[in-house]
Amino acid sequence: MVPGLIIVCGSINVTVDSVYLTDATGDAFIFGASNGFRYREQNKSYNKNVVLKNSVLNASRRNNISITDGEHLIVENCTIKNAGNGNNIYDSNDNKIVSSAGIAPKVGVDIEPFRGYDSNGNFINFEIVDDVIIRGCTFTSNNISSFINYSGKNVIFENNFSDHNVGASYDDGTKFLNNTLVASEKNRSTSGISLGTFILDVYGVPTQLSKYSQAIGNTIEGFEKGIQVKGDNSIVKDNVIKDFNYGIELKAANYALIENNTLESNKASSHGITHRGDSGKDIKFTNVNIKVPRTPIYFSNFNKTTSNTLIFDACTFESEQGYDVFFEDTDNVTIKNSLFTNTAIKQSNCINFIEYGNTYN
Structure with a gap:
C-alpha cells in the first residue's frame, strides 16, 4: 500500500474530523483494503460508513486522497489542494534524482479500486468501491486533476468548487451534481467534466464498461x-457552460440525453x-441553447453505418460570425421546432436528414 498520513482500512463507522494533513511523501488520506485484496475468502472485513470532513489535505506528493476499497464513504467540507506538484530534478547524465516532486497520479481525490483477471482469464474485482459522496x-x-473516479460504482460528486477538471471512466453511475468549475489559468486547456469511456474485450465482444454517468446542474467556465460526453447512457442536463472553445464534445457516446443546457462563449474560436x-x-x-461566435453544431461521420438516430428538438442556435449548423457523413438526423439566429443548416452526404417546424432569423 502507498504510504499515507492516515489510512483507514477494514473499518466500520469511523469519522475523521478537522484534521490538517500536509506534505505526505505518498498520499495524505487513504480509504484502503485490509489484509490484502477483498476477493480472497479469508478477507471479509472492509471499510463501511467512513467519513472524512472539515479537514485540509495539502501538498501530497501523490494524491491527497485515495479511495481503493470500501462502501458508504463520505468526504465533505474539505479543502483539497496542491496534490502532486513540484518538478523532477535530473543530474548531468539525465538521470532523475530522488526528490519531493510529485508522482502519478497527482490527483486531489482518486477513486481507483483494482480490477483485473486471474490466471484463468476470469474478471475479478480485487477491490470494490461502492456508494461514495464527495460534497461541499x-x-x-x-496537478493532474481535482477528481477522478476510475472504476468506482455509484459515486456522487456534488456542490464542490474546482479550478481543474473532474472526470470518470471505467465507472458505473457517477453523478456530477451542482458543482462550480472555474478553470485556473494553468488549467484552461483541459475539460471541465469528462464522462468517460472504457471499452474492453469481454469473451471476444468489445464491451463498454463506462455507463450511466450524469452531469446535472453544474456551472462550468x-x-x-x-x-x-463518452460512454453509454449518459445524462447531461441543466448545465451552464461559459467561456470555452468547445461547449460539449461527443466521443464514442451512445444513448445519451442532453437537455436544458446553456452554452455561451465570447471567445472568437x-x-x-x-x-x-x-x-x-x-x-x-x-432545449439546448447555444450562442457562440463560430459553429453552433458540427457533426462528422456519425451514424454513418448504423440506423441509430441523432435528434435536436426545441433548441436555439446562434452564430455571431454567421457560421452554419453543419453535418457531414452523418445519417438519420432530425432537427425540429428550433430557432436559428444568424445561422442555417448545411449538410453534406447525409442520408435521411429531416427538418421541420424550425424558425430562421
Whole structure:
C-alpha cells in the first residue's frame, strides 16, 4: 500500500474530523483494503460508513486522497489542494534524482479500486468501491486533476468548487451534481467534466464498461471543453457552460440525453457542440441553447453505418460570425421546432436528414 498520513482500512463507522494533513511523501488520506485484496475468502472485513470532513489535505506528493476499497464513504467540507506538484530534478547524465516532486497520479481525490483477471482469464474485482459522496469541498491547484473516479460504482460528486477538471471512466453511475468549475489559468486547456469511456474485450465482444454517468446542474467556465460526453447512457442536463472553445464534445457516446443546457462563449474560436471521428448511437438534444461566435453544431461521420438516430428538438442556435449548423457523413438526423439566429443548416452526404417546424432569423 502507498504510504499515507492516515489510512483507514477494514473499518466500520469511523469519522475523521478537522484534521490538517500536509506534505505526505505518498498520499495524505487513504480509504484502503485490509489484509490484502477483498476477493480472497479469508478477507471479509472492509471499510463501511467512513467519513472524512472539515479537514485540509495539502501538498501530497501523490494524491491527497485515495479511495481503493470500501462502501458508504463520505468526504465533505474539505479543502483539497496542491496534490502532486513540484518538478523532477535530473543530474548531468539525465538521470532523475530522488526528490519531493510529485508522482502519478497527482490527483486531489482518486477513486481507483483494482480490477483485473486471474490466471484463468476470469474478471475479478480485487477491490470494490461502492456508494461514495464527495460534497461541499474546495479543490485548488491539484496537478493532474481535482477528481477522478476510475472504476468506482455509484459515486456522487456534488456542490464542490474546482479550478481543474473532474472526470470518470471505467465507472458505473457517477453523478456530477451542482458543482462550480472555474478553470485556473494553468488549467484552461483541459475539460471541465469528462464522462468517460472504457471499452474492453469481454469473451471476444468489445464491451463498454463506462455507463450511466450524469452531469446535472453544474456551472462550468473557462475550460477548453466544457463537457466531454463518452460512454453509454449518459445524462447531461441543466448545465451552464461559459467561456470555452468547445461547449460539449461527443466521443464514442451512445444513448445519451442532453437537455436544458446553456452554452455561451465570447471567445472568437468558440464552437457549441462537436463530434468528430468516433461513431455513436441514439443521441437526443432537447432545449439546448447555444450562442457562440463560430459553429453552433458540427457533426462528422456519425451514424454513418448504423440506423441509430441523432435528434435536436426545441433548441436555439446562434452564430455571431454567421457560421452554419453543419453535418457531414452523418445519417438519420432530425432537427425540429428550433430557432436559428444568424445561422442555417448545411449538410453534406447525409442520408435521411429531416427538418421541420424550425424558425430562421
